[in-house]
Amino acid sequence: MHPFMPFVTEELWQRLPRRANDTNPTIVKARYPQFVAEFDNSAAERDYDLVFSAIKTVRSLASEYNIKDKMEVFIHAKDSETYETFAGQTDSIKALVKGAEKISTVKEGSQVPDGCAAGVLGEQAVVYLLVKGRVNVDEEVAKTQKKAAKVAEARKRLEASRAKKDYQTKVKPEVQAQDEKKLKEYLEEEKTLEDLVKKFEGLRA
Amino acid sequence: MIPAPPPNVTGALHIGHALTIAIQDTLIRWERMRGKTVLFLPGFDHAGISTQSVVEKQLWKAEKKTRHDLGRSKFTDLVWEWKEEYHTKIKNQLKRMGASYDWTKEAFTMDENLSEAVLETFVRLHDEGIIYRDNRLVNWCCQLNTTLSNLELDTEELTGRKFLSVPGYDEKVEFGIIVSFAYEIEGSDEKIVVATTRPETMLGDTAIAVHPDDERYKHLVGKFAKHPFIDRLMPIVADDYVEKDFGTGAVKITPAHDANDFAIGKRHNLEFINIMNDDGTFNENTGPEFNGMKRFTARKVVIEKLKERGLYIETKDNAMSIKLCTKSKDIIEPLLKPQWWVSQKQLAQDAMDFVRRGDIKIRPATSEKEFFTWLENIQDWCISRQLWWGHQAPAYYVYFEGEEHNNLPGDDTTRWVVAHSEESAQEKAKAKFPGQKLTLVRDPDVLDTWFSSGLWPFSTLGWPKQTPDMTNFYPNSVLETGWDILFFWVARMIMLGIKLTGSVPFKEVFCHSLVRDSEGRKMSKSLGNVIDPLDIISGTTLQKLTDKLLAGNLDPKEVETAKKYQKTAFPDGIPQCGADAMHFAMCHYTTGGRDINMDIKVVDGYRKFCNKMYNATKFAIGKFDQDFIPRESGALTGKESLVEKWILHKLSKAAHITNQSLEERNFLVATDAVYQYWLYELCDVYIVSFFPP
Numbered sequence: 001m002h003p004f005m006p007f008v009t010e011e012l013w014q015r016l017p018r019r020a021n022d023t024n025p026t027i028v029k030a031r032y033p034q035f036v037a038e039f040d041n042s043a044a045e046r047d048y049d050l051v052f053s054a055i056k057t058v059r060s061l062a063s064e065y066n067i068k069d070k071m072e073v074f075i076h077a078k079d080s081e082t083y084e085t086f087a088g089q090t091d092s093i094k095a096l097v098k099g100a101e102k103i104s105t106v107k108e109g110s111q112v113p114d115g116c117a118a119g120v121l122g123e124q125a126v127v128y129l130l131v132k133g134r135v136n137v138d139e140e141v142a143k144t145q146k147k148a149a150k151v152a153e154a155r156k157r158l159e160a161s162r163a164k165k166d167y168q169t170k171v172k173p174e175v176q177a178q179d180e181k182k183l184k185e186y187l188e189e190e191k192t193l194e195d196l197v198k199k200f201e202g203l204r205a
Numbered sequence: 206m207i208p209a210p211p212p213n214v215t216g217a218l219h220i221g222h223a224l225t226i227a228i229q230d231t232l233i234r235w236e237r238m239r240g241k242t243v244l245f246l247p248g249f250d251h252a253g254i255s256t257q258s259v260v261e262k263q264l265w266k267a268e269k270k271t272r273h274d275l276g277r278s279k280f281t282d283l284v285w286e287w288k289e290e291y292h293t294k295i296k297n298q299l300k301r302m303g304a305s306y307d308w309t310k311e312a313f314t315m316d317e318n319l320s321e322a323v324l325e326t327f328v329r330l331h332d333e334g335i336i337y338r339d340n341r342l343v344n345w346c347c348q349l350n351t352t353l354s355n356l357e358l359d360t361e362e363l364t365g366r367k368f369l370s371v372p373g374y375d376e377k378v379e380f381g382i383i384v385s386f387a388y389e390i391e392g393s394d395e396k397i398v399v400a401t402t403r404p405e406t407m408l409g410d411t412a413i414a415v416h417p418d419d420e421r422y423k424h425l426v427g428k429f430a431k432h433p434f435i436d437r438l439m440p441i442v443a444d445d446y447v448e449k450d451f452g453t454g455a456v457k458i459t460p461a462h463d464a465n466d467f468a469i470g471k472r473h474n475l476e477f478i479n480i481m482n483d484d485g486t487f488n489e490n491t492g493p494e495f496n497g498m499k500r501f502t503a504r505k506v507v508i509e510k511l512k513e514r515g516l517y518i519e520t521k522d523n524a525m526s527i528k529l530c531t532k533s534k535d536i537i538e539p540l541l542k543p544q545w546w547v548s549q550k551q552l553a554q555d556a557m558d559f560v561r562r563g564d565i566k567i568r569p570a571t572s573e574k575e576f577f578t579w580l581e582n583i584q585d586w587c588i589s590r591q592l593w594w595g596h597q598a599p600a601y602y603v604y605f606e607g608e609e610h611n612n613l614p615g616d617d618t619t620r621w622v623v624a625h626s627e628e629s630a631q632e633k634a635k636a637k638f639p640g641q642k643l644t645l646v647r648d649p650d651v652l653d654t655w656f657s658s659g660l661w662p663f664s665t666l667g668w669p670k671q672t673p674d675m676t677n678f679y680p681n682s683v684l685e686t687g688w689d690i691l692f693f694w695v696a697r698m699i700m701l702g703i704k705l706t707g708s709v710p711f712k713e714v715f716c717h718s719l720v721r722d723s724e725g726r727k728m729s730k731s732l733g734n735v736i737d738p739l740d741i742i743s744g745t746t747l748q749k750l751t752d753k754l755l756a757g758n759l760d761p762k763e764v765e766t767a768k769k770y771q772k773t774a775f776p777d778g779i780p781q782c783g784a785d786a787m788h789f790a791m792c793h794y795t796t797g798g799r800d801i802n803m804d805i806k807v808v809d810g811y812r813k814f815c816n817k818m819y820n821a822t823k824f825a826i827g828k829f830d831q832d833f834i835p836r837e838s839g840a841l842t843g844k845e846s847l848v849e850k851w852i853l854h855k856l857s858k859a860a861h862i863t864n865q866s867l868e869e870r871n872f873l874v875a876t877d878a879v880y881q882y883w884l885y886e887l888c889d890v891y892i893v894s895f896f897p898p
Contacts, residue, residue, distance in 0.1 A: 001818070001883065002234060002238065003230075003231040003232075003238065003867075004231055004785075004789045004792055004879065005788060005789050005815065005818075006234060006305065006784075006785065006788065007785050008783075008785045008818060008819065009818075012818065012819065012822040015822065016822065016825070017834060017835060018834070018835070019834070019835045019836065019837055019838075019839075020834050020835070020837040022837075028234065028237065028238070028305065030238060031238060031239075031240070032238035032860075032864070033856065033857075033859075033860035034857075034860055034861075034864065035857050035858075035860055035864070036839075036853075036860075038840065038841055039841070039853040039854055039856065039857035040854060040857055040858075041850050041854045042854070045854050045855070047851075048847050048851035049851075051847070052890060085847075088847065092848055092894050095893065095894050095895070096890070096893055096896075
């Protein structure tokens with residue numbers, strides 16, 4: 001940042017402790033950051049990006065259901081690698097979600113209790129926030145059904161475009177692969193939402 | 206090495222300087238942090254015309270005196286005093302903007318060694334015949350009383366009749382017309398009809414030209430037309446240049462006041478009658494009725510008198526373009542004057558060859574294209590200026606014994622000697638005119654400011670001496686400036702650099718955009734959209750902005766327009782943004798486009814970003830133990846958590862993008878990368894992950 005903002009960076013740099021044996025008196029002569037091969041870690045990037053998207057999902061669910069405290073979160077990891085990633089990050093998730101009290105990572109969907117709102121993280125995981133007893137069931141069912149209908153509509157549109165006769169020949173293979181992945185995700189999400197509706201219905205009993 | 210484009214000593218810095226400084230300083234700081242030895246050389250330009258006219262105005266305001274009342278030496282002393290005052294002021298402003306210049310190498314175009322470079326260049330180019338004296342039509346500004354180069358003019362396109370304000374006239378003057386009138390043929394009842402867009406120039410007519418094949422006029426060629434107001438007979442000549450089908454097919458010829466007529470005058474050996482004084486009034490050659498009359502008053506009077514004599518025919522609308530002086534907005538008058546010229550064809554050819562060969566990379570591509578277009582069509586450069594402030598030409602006019610002179614050079618272009626000093630001029634003159642008793646009179650004119658600016662990349666390093674700085678820093682690395690001075694400055698530095706040092710003056714040219722207001726208009730005092738960079742740094746109120754308007758010399762109508770804009774753009778004044786926010790914003794605005802529409806709110810946003818950095822650093826310091834000393838190396842320990850691995854990965858990636866983008870001079874992407882890293886990765890994620898659950 002120093003080349004772009006010379007004054008404030010010097011001021012702050014002067015307040016920070018120096019590395020051992022660093023006698024350089026000014027940021028003006030400090031070494032500019034470079035690409036460091038050792039730091040290049042796309043696995044860490046991917047994993048923490050996933051964790052962070054879980055955090056964002058919980059935040060948005062919490063605001064959607066207007067829940068501000070004592071949150072109980074379940075993360076359904078669909079493969080063991082994802083499970084490991086989340087299991088090690090529950091503290092960090094807790095830190096980044098205001099009002100989160102308990103974060104559980106589970107391997108099976110059946111381990112998630114009834115009465116949760118959900119957000120899907122691709123094919124790898126589903127994030128649940130327990131809303132039972134804190135929301136109006138009728139409203140939530142209607143809301144979820146509306147969401148499911150929207151996803152179904154998007155899916156049908158995609159199916160229709162894939163069904164066109166020159167789709168196989170004219171659309172680039174990478175796009176076709178993307179479409180296929182998207183379709184799978186839509187189906188997955190629809191199923192999750194349908195399940196969610198059932199779960200809300202279960203709350204009535 | 207980056208040479209800072211030297212700001213004029215004439216006035217305050219504007220937002221364009223802030224942009225220039227931000228880009229150059231970013232490159233310099235970045236390269237310095239990458240371990241290179243850098244030189245960021247600051248300096249100032251004496252700005253001949255601008256500075257002299259400001260001081261003249263002040264002298265008139267304060268003491269009701271002109272420069273002639275003081276005399277040359279006293280007046281230039283006064284300009285030096287004024288220069289010292291403003292120089293100090295501007296230097297302090299520059300320092301506040303955060304540029305990491307090496308002030309020990311500061312240069313001024315009129316420093317002793319830089320003046321020596323000008324002298325050396327003039328003598329060398331004159332000896333080689335590249336600088337020559339010629340009596341030609343020049344662009345004369347009656348208001349500033351000096352010659353101007355083609356680059357110092359504006360063009361206004363007229364679609365037809367239009368009244369324009371001209372300095373020195375209370376009433377507006379009519380342009381965009383073509384007036385037809387008749388000349389009587391001597392010794393016959395015939396008349397010949399001609400047309401002109403500048404009726405007053407008929408007082409300088411010395412011939413009528415027709416096409417040699419034009420049957421209508423064949424019998425008149427060789428006869429004479431009579432001037433109605435002056436005792437003058439004008440030959441009717443035949444010339445291919447005349448278009449038979451245009452107008453009446455007969456053209457009035459004013460060799461001393463029109464570029465085309467000048468050429469015809471030379472071809473037919475016509476009389477060149479200068480009808481104008483330097484101040485735009487007519488001289489004794491126009492006869493008693495017009496002598497002393499102002500040129501545009503004469504435009505009306507000529508038509509009236511033609512009517513009286515029954516010679517006037519008609520006036521029609523005429524689409525045309527007129528040339529104005531960029532500085533004074535006066536209408537340029539073509540006048541015949543002996544001046545110093547630089548022959549530029551070969552210089553331009555060499556410059557193009559070097560750039561084509563890849564010795565200089567010009568970015569962006571639009572600027573490179575303009576560079577070639579301009580050089581391919583280059584014309585010779587008139588470098589004489591009738592001013593006192595600047596580098597006086599080292600040229601001496603030779604008078605032989607018995608010749609009268611009033612200490613001014615004459616018109617004979619072969620009588621000149623050019624030398625470093627008067628003594629060596631004496632020797633050169635004796636050699637040139639052996640056996641003659643001689644007196645030398647030095648050319649009182651100074652040289653175009655851009656002549657000295659054109660030497661900037663090497664004159665600042667000590668050239669013509671071969672100094673250590675020349676060895677270490679020449680050619681310079683990057684020449685960075687606004688695209689608007691590509692021709693004024695960049696092209697001339699390349700031409701003169703190659704000619705004088707044999708090498709390109711720099712390896713790269715980067716032309717940045719021009720800063721415009723939030724509505725995309727050019728910044729101008731009369732629009733009220735000029736922003737002082739210091740107001741962005743320290744903040745100001747709407748009232749103070751308005752006060753500044755009133756302190757300037759705008760006309761009341763302009764003040765109103767300006768006030769209106771200020772009210773909409775800065776209803777709450779300008780917030781205090783600080784130098785860093787401005788520095789960053791200017792880089793972020795540099796997208797490679799032509800223009801930047803600057804919005805003060807964007808700059809203010811980066812001030813908030815500074816707070817964010819401050820808070821993040823404060824948080825980090827709070828986390829460290831009092832006696833915490835970071836490890837000697839930043840290498841991984843293997844104990845890093847996922848979020849730590851993640852942030853290190855992001856840091857390395859951001860550093861990679863920033864370095865690469867700065868290499869490519871892509872300031873938008875470079876600033877985006879650091880900004881995104883700090884805000885969305887370091888602050889929003891990494892630091893937040895430390896907050897207690």
